[in-house]
Amino acid sequence: MAQKPSIPKGTRDFSPLEMMRRQYIFDTIRGVFRLYGFAPLETPSMENLSTLLGKYGDEGDKLLFKILNSGDYASKLNDEEVRQASKICEKGLRYDLTVPFARYVVQHQGELTFPFKRYQIQPVWRADRPQKGRYREFYQCDVDVIGTRSLLCEVELIEIVERVFRALGIRVALKMNNRKILYGIAEAIGHADKMMDITIAIDKLEKIGLDNVKAELLERGLEQEAVDKLQPILELSGDNTQKLAKLKEVLSASETGMKGIEEIETVFGYLEQQHLDLNVELDLSLARGLNYYTGAIFEVKALDFAIGSICGGGRYDDLTGIFGMPNTSGVGISFGADRIYDVMTGLELFPEDVNCSTKVLFVNLGQKEEAASMTLIKQLRDAGIAAEIYPESSKMKKQMEYANRRSIPYVVIIGSQELEESMATVKDMRSGDQQKVSFAEIVKSIK
Amino acid sequence: MAQKPSIPKGTRDFSPLEMMRRQYIFDTIRGVFRLYGFAPLETPSMENLSTLLGKYGDEGDKLLFKILNSGDYASKLNDEEVRQASKICEKGLRYDLTVPFARYVVQHQGELTFPFKRYQIQPVWRADRPQKGRYREFYQCDVDVIGTRSLLCEVELIEIVERVFRALGIRVALKMNNRKILYGIAEAIGHADKMMDITIAIDKLEKIGLDNVKAELLERGLEQEAVDKLQPILELSGDNTQKLAKLKEVLSASETGMKGIEEIETVFGYLEQQHLDLNVELDLSLARGLNYYTGAIFEVKALDFAIGSICGGGRYDDLTGIFGMPNTSGVGISFGADRIYDVMTGLELFPEDVNCSTKVLFVNLGQKEEAASMTLIKQLRDAGIAAEIYPESSKMKKQMEYANRRSIPYVVIIGSQELEESMATVKDMRSGDQQKVSFAEIVKSIK
Numbered sequence: 001m002a003q004k005p006s007i008p009k010g011t012r013d014f015s016p017l018e019m020m021r022r023q024y025i026f027d028t029i030r031g032v033f034r035l036y037g038f039a040p041l042e043t044p045s046m047e048n049l050s051t052l053l054g055k056y057g058d059e060g061d062k063l064l065f066k067i068l069n070s071g072d073y074a075s076k077l078n079d080e081e082v083r084q085a086s087k088i089c090e091k092g093l094r095y096d097l098t099v100p101f102a103r104y105v106v107q108h109q110g111e112l113t114f115p116f117k118r119y120q121i122q123p124v125w126r127a128d129r130p131q132k133g134r135y136r137e138f139y140q141c142d143v144d145v146i147g148t149r150s151l152l153c154e155v156e157l158i159e160i161v162e163r164v165f166r167a168l169g170i171r172v173a174l175k176m177n178n179r180k181i182l183y184g185i186a187e188a189i190g191h192a193d194k195m196m197d198i199t200i201a202i203d204k205l206e207k208i209g210l211d212n213v214k215a216e217l218l219e220r221g222l223e224q225e226a227v228d229k230l231q232p233i234l235e236l237s238g239d240n241t242q243k244l245a246k247l248k249e250v251l252s253a254s255e256t257g258m259k260g261i262e263e264i265e266t267v268f269g270y271l272e273q274q275h276l277d278l279n280v281e282l283d284l285s286l287a288r289g290l291n292y293y294t295g296a297i298f299e300v301k302a303l304d305f306a307i308g309s310i311c312g313g314g315r316y317d318d319l320t321g322i323f324g325m326p327n328t329s330g331v332g333i334s335f336g337a338d339r340i341y342d343v344m345t346g347l348e349l350f351p352e353d354v355n356c357s358t359k360v361l362f363v364n365l366g367q368k369e370e371a372a373s374m375t376l377i378k379q380l381r382d383a384g385i386a387a388e389i390y391p392e393s394s395k396m397k398k399q400m401e402y403a404n405r406r407s408i409p410y411v412v413i414i415g416s417q418e419l420e421e422s423m424a425t426v427k428d429m430r431s432g433d434q435q436k437v438s439f440a441e442i443v444k445s446i447k
Numbered sequence: 448m449a450q451k452p453s454i455p456k457g458t459r460d461f462s463p464l465e466m467m468r469r470q471y472i473f474d475t476i477r478g479v480f481r482l483y484g485f486a487p488l489e490t491p492s493m494e495n496l497s498t499l500l501g502k503y504g505d506e507g508d509k510l511l512f513k514i515l516n517s518g519d520y521a522s523k524l525n526d527e528e529v530r531q532a533s534k535i536c537e538k539g540l541r542y543d544l545t546v547p548f549a550r551y552v553v554q555h556q557g558e559l560t561f562p563f564k565r566y567q568i569q570p571v572w573r574a575d576r577p578q579k580g581r582y583r584e585f586y587q588c589d590v591d592v593i594g595t596r597s598l599l600c601e602v603e604l605i606e607i608v609e610r611v612f613r614a615l616g617i618r619v620a621l622k623m624n625n626r627k628i629l630y631g632i633a634e635a636i637g638h639a640d641k642m643m644d645i646t647i648a649i650d651k652l653e654k655i656g657l658d659n660v661k662a663e664l665l666e667r668g669l670e671q672e673a674v675d676k677l678q679p680i681l682e683l684s685g686d687n688t689q690k691l692a693k694l695k696e697v698l699s700a701s702e703t704g705m706k707g708i709e710e711i712e713t714v715f716g717y718l719e720q721q722h723l724d725l726n727v728e729l730d731l732s733l734a735r736g737l738n739y740y741t742g743a744i745f746e747v748k749a750l751d752f753a754i755g756s757i758c759g760g761g762r763y764d765d766l767t768g769i770f771g772m773p774n775t776s777g778v779g780i781s782f783g784a785d786r787i788y789d790v791m792t793g794l795e796l797f798p799e800d801v802n803c804s805t806k807v808l809f810v811n812l813g814q815k816e817e818a819a820s821m822t823l824i825k826q827l828r829d830a831g832i833a834a835e836i837y838p839e840s841s842k843m844k845k846q847m848e849y850a851n852r853r854s855i856p857y858v859v860i861i862g863s864q865e866l867e868e869s870m871a872t873v874k875d876m877r878s879g880d881q882q883k884v885s886f887a888e889i890v891k892s893i894k
Contacts, residue, residue, distance in 0.1 A: 004554055007495065008493050008538050012491060013491065014490075015555070019486070019489055035828045037808075037834065040467060041462070043460050044584055045584055062518075065515075068513040079529075082530060083521040104460055107452050107460075111462075115838055324450075324451070357564075371720055374720070387484065388484035388603075391595045391600055392595055
């Protein structure tokens with residue numbers, strides 16, 4: 001076997017350094033989810049294909065990884081059948097955490113306590129064409145509350161966003177919109193049927209400019225009069241209060257639109273009350289692709305790093321309907337761990353101690369020294385400090401190199417002289433400083 | 448869709464309660480791994496089938512979950528080919544963490560620092576027939592050090608075992624053996640070629656008794672003389688020192704056997720030096736199925752709960768040889784999270800606070816009270832206490848039921864009277880006790 005082994009394209013190994021950084025992100029997110037009373041859930045990596053198919057559109061169906069039936073998958077099939085994936089595969093890998101969550105809620109509705117607050121941090125798989133920043137296996141971090149229409153949930157989720165990114169040290173802005181407002185706009189200009197077209201056009205405002213958006217709207221079948229009516233919305237500016245005041249004028253005739261405005265005003269009201277230190281902006285161009293959203297929509301971007309949204313979500317009124325449990329409203333957001341990782345790497349935001357797994361290495365200088373070292377290491381570990389001894393009494397240079405390559409910040413040297421004096425030499429690998437510390441003081445000095 | 452959705456057989460949803468308990472186990476194990484300087488690693492769920500096939504025996508090959516090639520998997524194949532899994536599947540789900548680890552080490556040998564200490568906690572998949580306690584998706588928690596023959600590694604792993612189970616509150620015994628001793632025994636009775644047969648027979652000693660073991664050995668082709676020579680080993684008793692003394696006599700002519708004894712004596716010596724509070728017993732009947740072990744073998748059992756081994760492992764001298772990197776010795780152990788979960792559930796060892804995700808629920812009695820509650824909740828969360836407000840001002844009974852069903856230990860009630868006095872009623876849901884606490888004292892009183 002001369003060839004080096006490899007892994008499937010679009011998948012990744014995560015090295016110790018990458019893993020420590022990823023765990024820091026996951027632990028931070030998980031810690032905040034917990035503070036807000038969300039409980040963990042995990043669903044199997046495999047779902048029945050009947051659960052997954054038809055939930056993500058035709059394009060999504062094609063991107064499902066299918067698992068070949070175990071055993072003799074083909075013998076009972078004719079030549080035609082064996083060429084149909086549906087005949088030889090019953091299971092698929094989960095494509096996101098939302099559909100399994102909906103499936104779980106419906107399947108276990110009798111046992112659950114509603115409102116049901118859950119978070120879920122697991123990998124998902126998509127047979128997408130791999131490219132920079134797009135992988136075939138990646139983690140999602142979802143947090144949802146289902147079974148209540150209370151807008152306090154929206155507020156909690158926004159607070160979670162604020163707290164997670166504050167903890168990670170990423171400056172962000174949260175954009176917010178409401179699907180009801182988008183519907184109201186379409187309705188107000190006489191085209192409730194064209195809500196998606198209008199939304200898509202508005203979405204491009206920043207990129208292609210007002211004139212081009214208007215041209216596109218005409219192309220998409222709006223008459224000039226409707227486009228004119230839309231003009232004040234396209235030119236909407238000012239702070240949230242100013243935007244909402246203007247919107248109220250334009251949407252006054254749309255019940256749904258006014259409901260959307262009321263919802264967003266309620267949420268803004270709570271946020272003000274809470275003195276939340278987060279830039280929350282009403283952005284009418286925010287639409288988000290997923291069609292199941294029916295109320296609030298959120299999107300979070302990093303302020304100091306150019307990358308797509310690093311977090312997003314919204315309210316849905318009928319997620320569980322696909323599994324036969326209608327009218328169950330919920331709201332959730334999802335954190336994009338890979339992009340957050342890229343932002344933190346780019347801005348060098350990882351705390352120094354996240355980059356090392358061992359805080360103290362004891363150099364190994366022989367059997368007697370080893371015994372003394374192991375006693376001290378035990379004390380350090382009892383105090384919660386990650387410590388280890390180099391397992392062989394190799395050359396000093398090799399052992400120091402090991403400490404360097406593993407970014408171990410402190411090296412303790414116990415040679416024959418130190419042993420006699422019950423003193424250890426503690427070397428700070430960053431500064432190069434060395435000092436002698438009595439055995440009894442080792443734990444205190446490292447702490 | 449009238450039918451309730453379901454999940455594939457052999458897979459599991461983990462409810463919030465199960466997840467909190469599982470996370471407690473994983474966090475404990477991970478925390479100990481870290482204390483010993485092991486760094487995390489994650490490999491992709493999918494590996495190329497060429498990486499997996501042939502590594503687990505014919506039986507293992509059959510238990511691999513294979514992933515259907517994406518896109519049009521069949522059109523370029525003739526009717527014969529499309530019936531061969533190898534033609535329509537290039538990837539499979541990982542079967543364990545050992546082979547992916549070996550693959551990773553070989554693939555990244557140039558970047559790694561040896562000795563390489565890694566731990567890995569990830570699910571694995573096996574298309575086994577599902578039955579009680581056997582699942583098609585389950586987690587493994589592996590910890591290995593590769594690139595050194597130092598027996599200090601064995602000692603560290605045993606220390607890890609002690610520390611993990613002490614932290615979890617499970618009383619355990621660790622059985623230890625050495626493959627070199629098993630080889631030595633076979634050699635000493637003139638049947639180095641029959642090491643596995645002899646081992647398998649010895650393995651049954653407890654179950655079927657001495658006479659039956661001897662009968663089986665004769666059946667397996669050993670002559671009476673060899674069986675007679677084995678007798679003192681089969682009857683080996685006493686403490687580790689006594690067993691080793693006897694073994695030294697019997698194995699004196701076997702270089703390999705004596706090396707095995709020396710290794711185990713060295714490990715025992717270290718453990719004594721460390722005053723490890725763990726029952727470590729030399730058990731010659733311990734063989735462990737995996738054929739790649741070449742030195743120490745470990746197995747851990749719970750003392751107070753009848754279940755198979757909950758942790759096991761050993762030293763291997765050529766794990767990476769299968770991928771073209773020979774002579775790299777390593778040693779590792781694996782914790783069985785599912786069985787540990789069963790032991791802890793059976794013995795009721797989970798700490799009380801592991802069973803609840805929210806520590807404090809604020810009852811929602813209306814808008815004004817809500818605002819006051821949210822300010823206090825923010826203070827609690829800032830202090831690291833998981834708190835939430837019921838999102839709707841529903842009937843008191845419903846809200847209390849929610850707290851009960853979610854095992855929330857404290858409920859805070861702020862009604863109009865409390866609001867006036869800036870006092871909250873704090874109810875301890877376990878004892879039923881209630882007391883009034885000033886808003887300023889809430890955090891302190893809950894802590």
